[in-house]
């Protein structure tokens with residue numbers, strides 16, 4: 001060993017997760033088998049809205065192998081409700097029962113649960129449960145519905161919240177505008193659809209009142225806190241374990257009624273682990289949906305292109321329940337707070353509404369609301385460019401928040417610390433070869449060929465939110481910090497207990513890189529444990545692209561602190577001034593000297609096993625736990641630009657080139673970062689062109705399988721070209737979050753390309769061949 | 779019913795109901811949970827295994843249909859000494875996996891492709907892999923990995 005420490009950060013080290021995931025040795029909740037385990041199947045409502053007049057469970061109990069049937073009225077469940085709380089003025093609080101009580105509010109809501117020896121028998125039992133309903137009139141659309149039967153009695157108008165954001169004087173500014181444009185847009189309901197559906201195993205031991213809940217959740221610590229309250233158990237008696245999780249994307253950042261029902265049923269059958277693994281049909285019906293919005297917009301521009309004012313009326317369909325614990329405010333408040341995106345704007349009036357309907361609840365989904373708001377904002381700019389006869393990219397440049405403007409207070413009062421939009425745009429335009437594509441566009445216009453359009457989307461991603469930057473509903477908890485424990489074991493190797501969670505983002509790897517560098521050991525010497533509330537102190541979990549910033553910050557601080565402790569002990573052991581010492585690759589050196597004075601392993605041995613050698617004043621052990629909160633957030637700039645061609649005869653759409661440039665700050669693992677960007681663009685393209693959860697007017701989901709709900713494959717997603725700019729974030733590892741940004745632009749890019757190619761404005765997503773054909777057909 | 783499955787070269791006698799899927803027999807009865815389920819209706823490809831040399835959706839096949847067949851699953855890809863298959867190496871190097879849920883199906887589909895067509899180009903790889911959904915990677919890393927393994931650069 002040379003003693004040189006090569007930094008792990010910034011290099012594509014091999015992912016810690018890969019060896020097990022590539023060989024079929026992953027540890028997913030769906031894989032878990034425990035002694036005496038039984039299986040649960042839910043009976044789901046076929047009706048969107050109706051009163052439950054009777055449930056007959058006798059037939060189910062007669063099925064061989066069925067051991068229990070639970071309904072909402074069962075004493076184990078009857079008094080429990082999930083109630084998403086918010087201090088937002090005017091917010092209407094409503095209850096969501098673990099299993100429906102009295103009435104059902106969406107098709108797919110769980111009404112009863114059958115416990116049996118295996119999944120097949122549980123499903124047999126579920127089929128034998130007979131539920132009688134008295135139908136009520138359903139509401140499906142959030143903006144053009146007369147209400148016969150409100151979804152919740154507490155909200156006769158189905159409005160769970162509304163909020164108005166204002167800055168400046170919009171009327172005045174619009175009156176003075178050179179051009180005014182109007183748009184009325186809707187975005188398509190779709191969802192996360194991780195390849196592993198939801199899954200849980202709950203086991204309760206009555207003797208010591210302990211509950212263990214294995215759950216494919218993104219937020220194990222939050223789940224623990226919430227379960228403690230809902231189940232009336234001391235929080236320390238609950239252990240939530242999220243082992244390997246097969247994708248999340250926000251859908252698994254929710255505590256679901258099925259989760260709570262599973263735990264309550266487990267408490268009613270002590271010693272018997274209960275397992276529920278959702279199938280895809282249930283997932284499409286009853287896991288949270290997102291992005292079912294309408295934007296009625298007006299914008300005014302000055303003659304030179306300056307954006308003067310934006311007025312917006314926004315409706316978000318929040319579905320049948322206020323999603324727990326995030327509340328029905330999650331999408332509307334994000335929409336109003338970030339609508340104006342990377343553009344400077346003084347005059348803004350935006351009213352957002354969260355409207356409950358008889359559809360599956362809306363929840364967090366990668367990019368929360370902003371794929372829709374970026375579409376809305378970029379549509380206004382594209383319409384403005386046409387009205388002004390200006391180049392759409394030039395119009396955007398005219399209005400971008402620039403480095404000289406930051407920190408920039410957005411009209412919603414969020415503070416943008418990025419200003420890297422123009423740098424991203426310059427780089428994207430260069431990578432994309434804009435001039436080349438414009439020439440090809442002109443050539444096709446002259447000599448024929450499929451019309452070609454160029455679309456662009458510019459966005460800011462609010463990542464790593466600290467306590468002061470919360471854009472969300474005023475919930476009884478305020479996210480901002482995560483904790484990390486770094487422990488040097490007696491043999492000198494390092495175990496990290498981090499509060500972050502991973503659903504594919506490779507956080508074991510990223511945390512190991514950060515700790516290895518902060519501490520001064522090799523990447524291979526660091527092992528990372530995540531997703532178990534019994535081993536890591538605290539983490540709010542995976543959402544808002546927060547973990548590299550916040551969990552990484554905590555890992556760095558804890559690593560640096562252990563390093564200081566190890567060096568102090570080494571200094572005392574070797575009788576060298578600690579300020580002369582350095583720790584590299586697991587060896588302690590006197591600065592500037594090649595030969596180490598002591599190995600970290602020997603220091604650790606003394607710390608744990610050799611109290612006889614422990615110098616005066618030193619505590620045994622080598623460990624540190626640190627929290628980190630960035631206080632504000634780290635805005636991340638991004639630009640996507642693409643060339644698409646359209647066949648006016650068939651509506652067929654071809655993607656010819658797609659470029660994305662993002663500012664991820666300093667990059668810890670370049671390949672993981674590129675993978676996050678690519679994966680999120682693919683989901684964005686799915687939402688822009690394919691994915692649509694469609695309800696009929698009776699509230700039946702008509703896209704209930706993957707034959708109807710289309711997710712893009714390698715055949716649809718083009719080669720993606722990804723570039724970076726780097727403006728360092730103000731946090732210990734200088735990163736900015738990634739993972740959501742990619743989803744934000746594709747709606748705008750595809751719609752913009754269609755306008756550029758064929759001169760038609762698309763108001764309703766997704767942009768499918770049928771929609772294109774409709775728009776261009778005479 | 780009693781059936782015999784040869785999985786990754788090992789013979790197993792299993793007692794299954796006629797309605798039990800091959801996927802459940804592998805996962806629940808044999809404990810081979812490497813084969814994943816993403817939809818249970820034949821669309822996502824996560825459950826892809828090789829049955830008598832051909833890729834099959836283990837969620838759409840009854841275990842009894844595989845009676846007497848040779849089944850290959852992801853657990854059989856690496857060598858006995860743990861050396862990874864070139865595709866596994868390439869998936870790791872090219873970041874062809876994130877959460878790993880689609881990965882077993884991707885690997886088995888790709889393994890069959892490379893067994894039958896040693897040198898597919900990117901368009902061919904995309905076409906052949908288009909029966910498998912990955913929700914994480916955006917496919918770039920997957921196509922890179924298959925291409926790299928095909929080019930023989932996946933060897934350690």
Ligand code: FES
Pocket residue numbers: 814815816817818819820821822823824825826835836837838
């Ligand atoms: S699980 Fe078999 S194809 Fe999806």
Ligand code: FES
Pocket residue numbers: 195246247504874875876877878879880881911912913914915
């Ligand atoms: S790696 Fe997560 S679905 Fe493909």
